[in-house]
Amino acid sequence: MSLELESVTLGYPDGERRRIILDGMDLAVAGGELVAVTGPSGSGKSTLLAVAGTLTPPESGRVVVGGVDAGSLRGGAAARLRRERVGFVFQQANLLGSLTARDQLLLAAHIGGRRVRAADRARAEELLGRVGLAGKEGRRPHQLSGGERQRVGVARALMSRPAVLLVDEPTSALDRERGADVMALLAEVVREQGVAGVVVTHDLENASVADRVVALRDGRLTSPVRSAR
Numbered sequence: 001m002s003l004e005l006e007s008v009t010l011g012y013p014d015g016e017r018r019r020i021i022l023d024g025m026d027l028a029v030a031g032g033e034l035v036a037v038t039g040p041s042g043s044g045k046s047t048l049l050a051v052a053g054t055l056t057p058p059e060s061g062r063v064v065v066g067g068v069d070a071g072s073l074r075g076g077a078a079a080r081l082r083r084e085r086v087g088f089v090f091q092q093a094n095l096l097g098s099l100t101a102r103d104q105l106l107l108a109a110h111i112g113g114r115r116v117r118a119a120d121r122a123r124a125e126e127l128l129g130r131v132g133l134a135g136k137e138g139r140r141p142h143q144l145s146g147g148e149r150q151r152v153g154v155a156r157a158l159m160s161r162p163a164v165l166l167v168d169e170p171t172s173a174l175d176r177e178r179g180a181d182v183m184a185l186l187a188e189v190v191r192e193q194g195v196a197g198v199v200v201t202h203d204l205e206n207a208s209v210a211d212r213v214v215a216l217r218d219g220r221l222t223s224p225v226r227s228a229r
């Protein structure tokens, strides 16, 4: 249950030229560890998550998810790795408006095309309880607060027992207190579930709940200057 990025390079076209966003980047996250990635706007944090989550292949370098080199897989096997071994949590929870919290999780289990089993129902109940939503499993998104919706998003991302949990600015739509609660919850569930967690955040205070904080600058990860706050 780990994530490794080895010498990952990716650029985008920028007018006539090419702008390098990730420049031979290395990152290793162990199972049960949460790494917070900070960095200025446009530095490539979302791009890093897309590469780590095997949504965007790097131009060079390797992405290894739970011991499997994503670059070695094609077609269905690549899609399965992403679906089963990578959990994503987005800035907004991106829940389906008509589904209850429980069904958001069961849909995630069903997306592989297989039937929902009793074990999936048990896992959904357990995870919703774990993120503090016991008794609210039957609520639809509009009957939940922003922080609760984000908790559903965290639980949903954990349904498939992923090796890697990738979280993009989970607190940007929340007030400070709710944001801090969601970050603390993330650190706890990453540890408990033994998943390799990466959370992107602008907020150094929120980042401090992580086991490690790194800054993305000039395509590489460095230690952030914490005293600059």
Ligand SMILES: Nc1ncnc2c1ncn2[C@@H]1O[C@H](COP(=O)(O)OP(=O)(O)OP(=O)(O)O)[C@@H](O)[C@H]1O
Pocket: 012, 013, 021, 039, 040, 041, 042, 043, 044, 045, 046, 047, 048
């Ligand atoms: N598909 C694309 N094609 C061309 N350029 C892109 C593409 N995606 C992102 N970029 C550029 O790459 C850079 C990094 O973008 P990215 O979204 O990863 O940054 P970020 O650090 O997540 O920013 P923010 O904190 O504002 O969300 C930006 O300059 C962006 O404009």
